[in-house]
C-alpha cells in the first residue's frame with residue numbers, strides 16, 4: 470500500500486490541446502553529475518539551469534551525495550537516498566572510490582528491501598584488500614569507509630548482470646574516478662546476461678561525452694583514457710516522462726517538447742512502440758517538438774529487458790487498444806520502487822481488463838466495456854501513479870488515486886502538466 474493516504478480524483482472529460490514539457494532526464498542527470506564532479510565541472514551548468522521545483526527528487530539526492538563527497542575529509546557524513554535506486558547504487562561506489570571518505574547512506578524501507586548485495590560484494594572484493602569497509606544495517610544505514618590508496622589492488626570489478634544494470638553502471642563510473650586518480654585502466658567484468666542493457670549503454674555514452682576512452686572485449690568494459698571534451702555536455706528531456714506525455718498529447722491533440730532524438734535513453738523506444746500500434750509521431754513546429762496522430766490498429770509487444778520503466782505506461786496504452794498486448798521479460802518489474810508487476814496487474818484489473826502472467830510474460834486484454842470509474846493505490850511508486858493517470862486520460866474514465874505525491878521522484882511537475890491539458894484534479898471526499 471502507499472505510505473500516503475492522500476486521495477485525489479482525476480477527471481479527464483475537458484481535455485484541451487497544449488504543449489507539454491517533461492523534466493530533465495534523471496538517468497542522464499545522475500551520470501552527468503558524477504562525471505561533472507570528477508572532471509571539474511561542478512556545479513554542473515545544465516542541472517543548475519533547471520528550476521528547483523522541476524528537478525526530480527532522485528537528481529537532488531545524487532547532487533547531495535556528491536556534495537558530501539566534495540567536503541574536506543572529516544566526520545562521517547549522512548546522505549539520505551530516499552527512494553532512489555540508481556542514486557543509492559551510484560553513490561555507494563563513488564564513496565568507496567573517494568580517498569578517505571566516510572559516509573552513512575540511508576533510504577526508505579522499500580529501497581532497503583531492493584537488492585544491492587552483488588554490488589557490495591563486488592566493491593568489497595576489489596577494494597577490501599586496500600582497506601574499504603562496508604557495513605550494512607537492517608537494512609539501514611549502509612556505512613562505507615573508503616581506503617586512501619587503491620593503487621596496489623587488481624583494477625577489476627566483477628559483478629553479475631541479471632538483477633540490475635545499475636551495479637555495472639555504478640562500477641563503471643567508479644572506474645572513471647579511479648582512472649583519473651591512478652592513471653591506470655580499470656575494468657568491470659559482467660557475469661551472465663545483462664538486464665536493462667540500454668542503461669549501461671547510456672552510462673558508456675556519458676563517459677564518452679565527458680572525454681573518457683572505453684574499451685570493450687567480451688563481457689569486460691574498461692576505462693582506459695581521458696581527454697577533456699571541448700565543452701561540458703548538456704542534458705536532454707526525460708524519455709520515460711515523455712512516454713506519459715506523448716499519450717496525453719495524442720488524446721488531447723497537443724504537442725510534447727524536449728523530445729530530443731539524440732538522447733541515448735532506452736525509453737526512446739516509446740516512439741517505435743507508438744508506431745507499432747498504428748499511431749504516427751511527427752515533428753511539430755519548434756526544435757524537439759512532436760505530436761502524435763492516428764487511430765490504434767492492434768496490440769503491442771514490448772520487453773522489460775529493453776525498456777523496463779516504460780512497461781507500466783505501455784500497460785495503460787494496452788487497456789485502450791483494439792487487440793491484446795504482450796509484455797515479455799517482466800520479472801525485473803518486481804524489483805522496482807514497488808512490485809510493479811503486481812501493480813500493473815492490479816491496474817489492468819481495476820480498469821476491467823485481464824492481466825495473465827505466464828512464465829515471464831504478461832498478456833494484457835482490454836475490457837470489452839470500460840468501467841464507470843476506477844481506483845488505484847500508487848503504493849508510493851511514481852510510475853504507477855503516472856500510469857494510472859495516463860489511463861484515465863486515454864480512456865476518459867475518472868480515476869480515484871491514493872498517494873499521488875510520489876511523482877516527485879522523477880517528474881515533480883507531472884500534475885501541473887496534466888492540468889495544462891485540461892485534466893481536473895481535486896481532493897477525493
Ligand SMILES: O=C(O)C1=C[C@@H](OP(=O)(O)O)[C@@H](O)[C@H](O)C1
Nearest residue numbers: 496555633634635665668777778
Ligand atoms: O541506470 C539507471 O538509471 C536505471 C536503470 C534501470 O534499472 P535496472 O537496471 O535495475 O533495471 C531503470 O529501471 C531505472 O529506472 C534507471
Ligand SMILES: C=C(OP(=O)(O)O)C(=O)O
Nearest residue numbers: 552553554555556778805
Ligand atoms: C526503477 C526506477 O528507478 P531507480 O531504480 O533508480 O529507483 C524508476 O525510476 O522507474
